[in-house]
Amino acid sequence: MIGRILAHRYEIIEKIGGGGMSNVYKAKCNVLNRFVAIKILRDELTQDSDFVDNFKQESLSAASLTHPNIVNIYDTGFEDETYYIVMEYVKGETLKNYIKKKTRLSEKEAVKISRQVAEALKHAHSHNIVHRDIKPHNILITEDGTAKVTDFGIARASTSSTINNTSNVIGSVHYFSPEQARGGYVDEKSDIYSLGIVMYEMITGALPFDADNHISVAMKQIQEKPVLPSKRVKSVKISKKYEDIIMKCLEKHQSFRFQNIDELLKKLNALNGNIEPVKDEMEIIDSPTIEIPALNDVEENVINIDLIDENSSSAFKSFFSGDMDDENDEKSINNKKITIAAIISALVIAVIGGVILFKSFMYVPEVPVPDLLGRSEEEAKNLIEDLGLVFKVSKREYSKEYDEGHVMEQSVDEGAKVKENYPVEVVISRGEKEIVVPNLLGRYAIEIGSILGEAGLSEGEATEENSDTYLAGQIIDQYPAANTPAKENDKVNYVVSIGPKIIYVKMPNVLNINLETAKLSIVQHGLAVGQVNEEPSEEIAEGLVMRQSVTAGLDVEQGTSIWLTVSSGKPENEEPVEPAPEEGVFPLAISLPADRDKVAVVIQRIALDGREVVYSEEVDTSEGNILVNVKGTGTGIFEIYIDNELYDRVEITFE
Secondary structure, eight states: OOOOTTTTTEEEEEEEEEEEEEEEEEETTTTTEEEEEEEEEOGGGGOOHHHHHHHHHHHHHHTTTOOTTTEEEEEEEEEEEEEHHHHHHHHEEEHHHHHHHHHHHHHHHHHHHHHHHHHHHHHHHHHTTOOOOOOOGGGGETTTSOEEOOOOOOOEESOOBBBTTTOOOSOOOSSSOHHHHTTTTTOHHHOOOOHHHHHHHHHHOOOOOOOOSSSHHHHHHOOOOOOOOHHHHHOOOOOOHHHHHHHHTOOOSSGGGGGGGHHHHHHTTTTOOOOOOOOOOOHHHHHHOOOOOOGHHHHHHHHOOOOOHHHHHHHHEEEEEEEOOOOOOHHHHHHHHHHHHHHHHHHHHHHHHHHHHHHHHOOOOEEEEOOOOOOBBBHHHHHHHHHOOOEEEEEEESSSOOOOBBBEEEEEEETTTEEOEEEEEEEOOOOOOEEEEOTTTOOBBHHHHHHHHHTTTTTEEEEOOSSSSSOTTTTTEEESSSTTTEEEEEEEEEEOOOOOOOOEEEEEOOTBBHHHHHHHHHHHHEEEEEEEEEEOOOOOTBBEEEEEOOOTOOEETTEEEEEEEEEEOSSSSOOOOOOOOOEEEEEEEOOOOOSSSSSEEEEEEEEEEEEEEEEEEEEEEEEEEEEEEESSSSSSEEEEEEEEEEEEEEEEOOO
């Protein structure tokens, strides 16, 4: 495929990715002189009408969408049995790799990405398109931090029928909604659920549901409530508002989620720094300067009826009551007016007297607060107390900037004027934090980011080495060593085990030789003798090896058990023997890792009586995947190993 030119303009340069349906290549558009990405349907699927229809659906759906957070579609075509889509070339990485690299994202970054993906879905939903496969693998993060949604391969118009056959649910089991797992009705709220799982994974570094097989994961999506993110990662502070948003997205029933993407965006946008600032406690202690209205302007009719409370005398209450007895005469009214005037006069005199007394006895002079930053605790205390202020140490914190025992923060700015006896709080430096490097040996690489973060350190360079002692993924060495002193944010380098070094040997030919000689040859070649079976044979003499489980000349992992079948001689009777069932062939597609040039691929069949190697080859990874024809009868369990690491475990039924 490399070097091929499609439509006389798109020159394919290199493979950059792939999935279950297609491979993605970087290409050069020779007409517009720009790089593009081309998605090409896998050759083995071009004869499958269902896959072709889904592939066409992607191009039709995505071509109608133009948005900064959606990967643009430039062109589509079909040429020489090749279906392709020409897309915008995005320089960056998938959100899945981004999360894996950082272990988990900060809340600020997670909210930013969540908002961008939501904006992309808002645009798609406005065109009646439901993505149906929102997951970190389908979200690209550009070099400037922009999120772009791609792969509308299983999207379809939301106005069309969206009832899936339960035996053929499309999507990614760890991310699809309960209704998708049930094969039920799928709408915009299904994308909201999937985005909720993406948000959960970003903030915690883990999926809310996982199990040994896809069926179990799907059942959890339908039945189980996820653990709160704050309880999943206790070492990280997650705001209650963001957690509530995630959990509402993950409601099992569609009617309990956000009803549309606009509702979700409104909540996400509210997290963007719209938090009420906390008032300084000193504002409560320090009474602000207030203006009292001039008392000579008090009007004769100003009476605050609110002063009449339940504790006032009944006579006093009735005096100001609006319910005057009809029998009262004009004399009574005049008497009340006189009484009111007398009360007003008394109140005015009392207020004026109180103001005079307050000004005479309660006046407190103000003094400017000096600059305390960088001063020793003793020096700062003396300065404050000499000014008639109160010195108070609120807390002591580690600092790289300020020496131990010196002021690093003060509650009142330099030059601000406060009254005498006003408390001035300071934060005293504890000096630079002394950190002891934790022991990483034996811990798994996935844990290192969290362990070092809690210790106040950073991840350094990670390298890989073979180890006969540590399991693959465990730490076998670290620099600096455990229990040595370090400074905050110092980097710790570590070495990750990739398991024991695999040694391959040539399988000898032991056919048509006696059993004991065959066993000796197998052992001498560094292999083990497995199960030995006997079968009658017309051609092979009794006691000689008829079959061996691994073909002679193949490279096989040292220590592999080799099964032998030995002739028991000619059958005792001439009765016709039922022919053995004809073996079926199953094409097993294996995606190869892109970070290595060559890998060793081994396929073993698991049976009640042991294991049988059915494939063992060193293959080139440049093609991205291989197709291995596995032979057998009935139903069998097969394990696939890549470079001695378990890649997959599949169950195959041969027809």
